Amino acid sequence: MHTSPSSAWVEIACDESGFSGSNLLDPESPVITHAGVDLAVPEAAELVAVLRSSFPRRGSTEYKSNLLLRPEQAAALEWFLTALRGRASVHVIDKTWYVARRVIELLVAEPSYGAGTSLARDHDEAALTIYRAAGRAEFLDAFIRMTRTKRLRLVDHALIDRFFATMPSGVPALRELTRAHVEDVVLRLIEDDPAIPPPLEPLVPALAETALLWSGGRRSVAVVHDEQSALTRWRVARLRTYLAGAVFPAPPPLLTVSQVDSRRDPRVQVADLLAGIARRMHERPGRLLQPYLVGGLYPPTTLDQPTGWRV
Missing domain, CATH: 3.30.420 (Nucleotidyltransferase; domain 5)
Known part of the structure; x- marks a missing residue:
């Protein structure tokens, strides 16, 4: 060794x-x-x-x-x-499972660098519900496009509209998710908030x-x-x-x-x-x-x- x-x-x-x-x-x-x-x-x-x-x-x-x-x-x-x-x-x-977990870890939990690791498994059940949901591909694609903020300076509201339009029903963890909160997280990504890991x-x-x-x-x-x-x-x-x-x-x-x-x-x-x-x-x-x-x-x-x- x-x-x-x-x-x-x-x-x-x-x-x-x-x-x-x-x-x-x-x-x-x-x-x-x-x-x-x-x-x-x-x-x-x-x-x-x-x-x-x-x-x-x-x-x-x-x-x-x-x-x-x-x-x-x-x-x-x-x-x-x-x-x-x-x-x-x-x-x-x-990769699909990773993205499903990131939806919860980024938008429902408080983002941290433990996201996606064995140190942060509290939200796996909610992520599993997304992973198994009908229409997951369109929803996860909308999430990816919304959080791909590398070259953005302003929040793209059309992408947030698509995220909410494709959100699957039957995911309790997402029911209380508000547009204001999502916009705030996306803005933090645009501003490269050091507390948020790259999604x-x-x-x-x-x-x-x-x-x-x-x-x-x-x-x-x-x-x-x-x-x-x-x-x-x-x-x-x-x-x-x-x-x-x-x-x-x-x-x-x-x-x-x-x-x-x-x-x-x-x-x-x-x-x-x-x-x-x-x-x-x-x-x-x-x-x-x-x-x-x-x-x-x-x-x-x-x-x-x-x-x-x-x-």
């Missing part, structure tokens, strides 16, 4: 697969996976070198997961997953879950991550502060986040491979991944299931 001499912190290299910006309802990309690996650079470099030797490609700087999933690469895939046993984790986020960036809670998992309440986690525009300096700082307060007096889960070019860090390349494999196999993990499935990939039928794989 790659830890500091005092074991007060651990360095985890991360990458994702399936990130599609704010296009969260694309049926061709239903989940996003976020992988973390606990490897030293030489260990990761050796893994990548072995995989490249099994499938050499001229001019390629990275070995991608789609190559490992070819039938003729079954032995290499099994070897790779076996080699990572106990040294990696994967969190899987159903359409599942990488933020994915990073939080990875830090919480590897911290285990005993140590802090220094993350080395592939370059991602979603993980801005200010968002990471706010997330780090929230997590530290949420688990106090345990050590702060998230110590630092350093972003690197994945082509230059073999640990991130390994995380990218693992994330891609998990995303492509999420519907039928099979014997290679099923033993490490510790939670549902989709909205839980019971509301106490965890949400990740540990390999």
Whole structure:
């Protein structure tokens, strides 16, 4: 395990697969996976070198997961997953479920950087009602368009009209929702209120879950991550502060986040491979991944299931 001499912190290299910006309802990309690996650079470099030797490609700087999933690469895939046993984790986020939760977390609860994580599960039942509602796709699309405020300076009232027009009936948590409150939240998003996490960036809670998992309440986690525009300096700082307060007096889960070019860090390349494999196999993990499935990939039928794989 790659830890500091005092074991007060651990360095985890991360990458994702399936990130599609704010296009969260694309049926061709239903989940996003976020992988973390606990490897030293030489260990990761050796893994990548072995995989490249099994499938050499001229001019390629990275070995991608789609190559490992070819039938003729079954032995290499099994070897790779076996080699990572106990040294990696994967969190899987159903994007539609994520958006359903964000409706409640942003508009009904008080927004916080715990949104979308295991630290904030109080509103899952309400989110599940939205997820199962007839017409959910149109309603969730209206929510996404209303909260996509990056280039806005003023509240777009037509988008708020559509949000209320498509709101499903039979969701008790939304019955008391007023237009004035929704307008106020949207304005806070436009003004980049530091108390509100980005509503359409599942990488933020994915990073939080990875830090919480590897911290285990005993140590802090220094993350080395592939370059991602979603993980801005200010968002990471706010997330780090929230997590530290949420688990106090345990050590702060998230110590630092350093972003690197994945082509230059073999640990991130390994995380990218693992994330891609998990995303492509999420519907039928099979014997290679099923033993490490510790939670549902989709909205839980019971509301106490965890949400990740540990390999």
